[in-house]
Amino acid sequence: MKLRGFTRLARISSCVLKENSYKPSLFCVSRRYCSSEMDLITQAKQSAAYQAIDNHVKNGQALGIGSGSTIVFAINRLAERVQEENLNVVCVPTSFQSKQLLTEKGLAVSDLERTPSLDVAIDGADEVDKDLNLIKGGGAACTQEKIVASCAKYFVVIADHRKDSKLLGEQWKKGVPIEVIPMGYVPVIRAIEKKLGGKAELRMGANKAGPVVTDNGNFILDWKFDETKDWKKVNMEISMIPGVVETGLFIDMAQRAYFGMPDGSVTFREKLSRNGTPECDESEK
Numbered sequence: 537m538k539l540r541g542f543t544r545l546a547r548i549s550s551c552v553l554k555e556n557s558y559k560p561s562l563f564c565v566s567r568r569y570c571s572s573e574m575d576l577i578t579q580a581k582q583s584a585a586y587q588a589i590d591n592h593v594k595n596g597q598a599l600g601i602g603s604g605s606t607i608v609f610a611i612n613r614l615a616e617r618v619q620e621e622n623l624n625v626v627c628v629p630t631s632f633q634s635k636q637l638l639t640e641k642g643l644a645v646s647d648l649e650r651t652p653s654l655d656v657a658i659d660g661a662d663e664v665d666k667d668l669n670l671i672k673g674g675g676a677a678c679t680q681e682k683i684v685a686s687c688a689k690y691f692v693v694i695a696d697h698r699k700d701s702k703l704l705g706e707q708w709k710k711g712v713p714i715e716v717i718p719m720g721y722v723p724v725i726r727a728i729e730k731k732l733g734g735k736a737e738l739r740m741g742a743n744k745a746g747p748v749v750t751d752n753g754n755f756i757l758d759w760k761f762d763e764t765k766d767w768k769k770v771n772m773e774i775s776m777i778p779g780v781v782e783t784g785l786f787i788d789m790a791q792r793a794y795f796g797m798p799d800g801s802v803t804f805r806e807k808l809s810r811n812g813t814p815e816c817d818e819s820e821k
């Protein structure tokens with residue numbers, strides 16, 4: 537299978553996940569995409585974002601577009617491709633931020649009322665574990681991001697190398713973001729700490745007095761946990777607490793994650809189906 541000019545490398549078919557990479561020396565991914573003023577992390581974000589847009593976006597698609605600093609590069613690249621290749625794509629944003637960026641770039645914006653079924657969703661992450669489970673919500677956008685990702689046939693994550701972990705919590709030390717209804721935030725904190733231990737805190741605004749308010753008018757808790765968890769169970773337990781709107785745990789949702797590396801290469805990890813073949817993004821064929 538060809539990935540926009542790059543040959544897919546050998547499969548590790550006995551594993552549930554496949555690791556692969558685009559080397560800068562062979563493929564010049566980031567050399568093509570990066571400018572010298574950028575620092576290495578910024579370059580890594582851009583390389584991953586560009587690779588994902590180049591591999592997964594095709595004419596006629598409906599796309600879910602995530603939020604955060606990495607997605608900015610994906611939107612830039614998408615706008616370039618739409619203009620250069622005259623692509624007809626429609627984008628469903630996951631936040632005010634991504635809606636505004638898409639609008640500024642002149643890209644067609646839709647919503648889940650008009651476009652409830654998406655071909656591909658692309659989004660950043662705060663951490664990605666070896667099984668492609670994610671922590672998201674560092675920018676308080678996890679609820680809309682999870683809804684949009686759940687509407688996509690294929691969900692792609694883009695991140696710099698710092699986000700790549702074996703286990704959740706290894707790199708990301710700020711805890712699991714949890715969106716809550718404002719009047720219930722204290723009982724939710726108490727319930728989480730009683731059931732699961734750790735410490736949950738109300739996220740406070742940086743340049744605003746008082747708490748961070750999400751695009752949905754809610755608050756965000758950041759739950760710092762003590763040890764590695766059964767994340768599927770934890771996610772369900774937290775979701776059951778009255779007052780919880782959504783968690784930033786994205787369990788078993790992502791099919792592929794691209795990581796921009798400090799040397800300019802891009803690696804990816806993808807989920808394989810039971811017979812050892814990748815869970816395909818149909819548009820990639």
Ligand SMILES: O=C[C@H](O)[C@H](O)[C@H](O)COP(=O)(O)O
Nearest residue numbers: 604605606660673674675677
């Ligand atoms: O709420 C924010 C989102 O989940 C972001 O996708 C996540 O925080 C990653 O953001 P960034 O690309 O800025 O690291």
